[in-house]
Amino acid sequence: xKSLEDTAPxxxxxxxxxxxxxxxxxxxxxxxxxxxxxxxxxxxxxxxFDIVSGQTKPFFD
Numbered sequence: 689x690k691s692l693e694d695t696a697p698x699x700x701x702x703x704x705x706x707x708x709x710x711x712x713x714x715x716x717x718x719x720x721x722x723x724x725x726x727x728x729x730x731x732x733x734x735x736x737f738d739i740v741s742g743q744t745k746p747f748f749d
Contacts, residue, residue: 700734707731 692699711727714720732738736746 704731704734707734 707727707730711724711731714723714727728738733747736744736749738744
């Protein structure tokens, strides 16, 4: 993700925003727990934040 961020500034924030939008849409429309969990894990790997652990080091840093 770092290499992509170097060539396209703002990519990480945009991607995380799209994940948040997808999570909200799936939660409201279908409540597909597998999809919600996958989105949550992806967001956590990119940002390093999850509800249980709080802020940690992002996986791709």
